[in-house]
Amino acid sequence: MKQLELAGIPRPVSQLALGMSDRDDYAQAAPILDAFHAAGGTLFDTAFEYGRADAVLGQWLAARRLAGQVSVIGKGCHTPDCRPDSVAPQLEASLEALGLECLDVYFLHRDDEAVPVGEWVDAIDPHLRAGRIRRYGGSNWSTARIDAANAYAARTGKAGFTALSNQFSLAEMIAPPWAGCRSAGDDASIAWLKRTGTPLFAWSSQARGFFTDRAIAASPPDPELVRCWHSTANLDRRARAMELAARRGVTVAGLALAYNLAQDFPVFPLIGPLNLAELASSLDALTVELTAEEMRWLKG
Ligand SMILES: NC(=O)c1ccc[n+]([C@@H]2O[C@H](COP(=O)([O-])OP(=O)(O)OC[C@H]3O[C@@H](n4cnc5c(N)ncnc54)[C@H](OP(=O)(O)O)[C@@H]3O)[C@@H](O)[C@H]2O)c1
Incomplete structure (x- = not known):
């Protein structure tokens, strides 16, 4: 690491x-x-x-x-x-x-x-x-x-x-999981982070499980994930993450976390795996180096 x-x-x-x-x-x-x-x-x-x-x-x-x-x-x-x-x-x-x-x-x-x-x-x-x-x-x-x-x-x-x-992940937070929370995923916050060089300790860096196989397969989807993350843009990002994860042979959650690690400003993603299997899928992120072109494509 x-x-x-x-x-x-x-x-x-x-x-x-x-x-x-x-x-x-x-x-x-x-x-x-x-x-x-x-x-x-x-x-x-x-x-x-x-x-x-x-x-x-x-x-x-x-x-x-x-x-x-x-x-x-x-x-x-x-x-x-x-x-x-x-x-x-x-x-x-x-x-x-x-x-x-x-x-x-x-x-x-x-x-x-x-x-x-x-x-x-x-x-x-x-x-x-x-x-x-x-x-x-x-x-x-x-x-x-x-x-x-x-x-x-x-x-x-x-x-x-x-x-x-503040929150930051490949999926943009459309509603805060908890009242009073803020994201740093908007363009103005990212420009500020780049300008000041302030390190971002990004919470819910895996969007609370939005990128897991379980969430992808769930029918109907988890209402809390729907409330916070289910925008058209995020669902499109997840579909692209699934495609790239399959090509790289890693979990979709790990691929999504690799997006945080590859930012061109200092990001320290905070992860919340609840068991060893979730930790292992998160650590997949360490095996993926995303190119600048892949980063642009994932974000869309
Ligand atoms: N400063 C703040 O206001 C603030 C706010 C929130 C969190 N935090 C900090 O940030 C840490 C991480 O935040 P978070 O827990 O919201 O992060 P997260 O990693 O985005 O989400 C954690 C939850 O999503 C599911 N999940 C995430 N990754 C997974 C994976 N790879 N495989 C399977 N399930 C996965 C699990 O829930 P299920 O098993 O139920 O699906 C897990 O409990 C927290 O522990 C805390 O220290 C800070």
Whole structure:
């Protein structure tokens, strides 16, 4: 798995990150964490919001003596606690559950646009200076709000946002799976990512299973997948992904994930396989190098 440098993080991180949502149970999670790590995975995405996920990841890091050897993305301030005064207690709780002194990347899990951006910067900057986080960013934040926050940070000599975690996949999100979520798949967001060089930690990078054989075969299709992903453009993209996957001898889900890996701006796809078979089909992405022409054709 490709390992990449990220400024401020003392070790290279894998381009794929394993997501910890829905990993409340250690016995179920540990084999998936082990298999991901054995495949070269060194980046994990967790959140205060994800039930026992911080604790499960912490237990696994301790059991495998990997604390400080791999990189952890944490998140806090999800609604209804989307307030600057939630940063300190939620960060402290995550660090405690994870058994870590520092998170490599910390995301504000949501934004409340009624809160002036400077109040968020003021709440996070002390934690970066104290070494509790190495870099931070916005998840489900607009690029305009991040620009405003960074202007405030520059004016006041504080640390600014250096990461974005919005949705991004070969399928464009037509409705958010969860209220308050944002995609970075639109042209303006992509232009911003290219212009600023901000790394994108792309969630639902496999469009919640839209590209799996099971979803393709389902009749009628899963209503939640229909609500979020079934546009004509996305169904056409999936048909092209099926054609190319058959030619390459890989799963359609893996081929779709390869599209994220081959972007010409820094993308770290977050994946959410729930079992070893889903992980294996996701890891197919690592065996496919898409050409620029194939990327254009897939997107249509
Ligand atoms: N910052 C945020 O707001 C935010 C939001 C969402 C997620 N995340 C993070 O991003 C991670 C990944 O997001 P996600 O879980 O939505 O990603 P995803 O990989 O697009 O979707 C995961 C779900 O889709 C199905 N699936 C995906 N790939 C599959 C495959 N190759 N084979 C078979 N089934 C597959 C599985 O559900 P079924 O088995 O039920 O089909 C799986 O639970 C999360 O774990 C979390 O850490 C962050």
